[in-house]
Amino acid sequence: MSSTRPSATALASMIDHTLLTPEATHDDVATLIAEAREYGTWSVCVSPSMLPLxxxxxxxxxxxxxxxxxxxxxxxxxxxxxRDAIAAGADEVDMVINLGMVKEGRWADVTADIAAVKQAVPDPKILKVIIESAVLTDDEIVRACKAAEGAGADFVKTSTGFHPKGGASVEAVALMANTVGGRLGVKASGGIRDYETACAMVEAGATRLGVSSTAKILAGAPQA
Incomplete structure (x- = not known):
């Protein structure tokens, strides 16, 4: 690990504090927001049916x-x-690509799918594109990132956290970061449950983290 590891405050500023379980209630989301304010996270990430907040x-x-x-x-x-999410107050939208299109090599359609959503998320609003990296080959990861960039997205994101193949990996984050070269942000999400893993993702090139274990992660970080 690097000797310059992020403090709790610095790491919190990179976190999307997340609650996407199907059984989540509005009270749960209110608690999520209170936690996010206490921790100083960048955002909360919720399901669209919870809006407006x-x-x-x-x-x-x-x-x-x-x-x-x-x-x-x-x-x-x-x-x-x-479009509904933006109208209801969302600052950022995290969309999932069509993985079947990726597996069929329909890259023009993948790009068009992302572009359609980007039209509904105008600047300065942020569009993140979830590529479900654990399901993809290295070549598909690279091409999916290029499709996202070509469609005008702002971030590429590893995972939903719901796929049985798994979530973020250091290798996928590094490949994604290398592909977008700082032109887009890189969000690591799925399976990040402690400070060590969070640091590994940041060192690999993640500029945002999607986590639900925020308290545990920050508890392991230097408090300075």
Whole structure:
């Protein structure tokens, strides 16, 4: 590990404090937001049906998932979902690509799917593109990242955290970071449950972390 490891404050500023379980309630989301304000996380990430949020967010941003978790929705449905989320106050949208299109090599369609959602998430709003890296070959990871960049996305993101193949890996994050070369952000998400793993993802090139174990992660970080 690097000798310059992020403090709890620095790491919190990179975290999307996340609650995407199907049984989550509005009270659970209110608790999530209170925690995010206490920890100083960048955002909370929630399901679209939880909007609008009638809770004081303070400085915490609001991220909302789209086409989640399968990505198999039509582009029109994904775009409508994203548009509704933005209208209801979302600052960022995390969309899932159509993995079947990737496996079929339909790269123009993958790009068009992302572009349709980006039209519904105008700047300065942020679009993150979930590529479900654990399901993809290295070549597919590279091409999916290039499709996201070509469609005008702002971030590429490893995982939903719901796929049985797994979540983020250091190798995938490094490959994604190398591919986008700092032009897009890289969000590592899925299976990050402690400070050591969070540091490994950051060192590999992650600029944002999607986690639900925020308290445990920050408890392991230097407090300075």
């Amino acid at each position: 009638n809770v004081d967010m303070g400085d915490v941003k609001l991220a909302v998932v789209c086409g989640f978790p399968s990505g198999k929705h039509t582009s029109a449905v994904k775009a409508a979902e994203a």
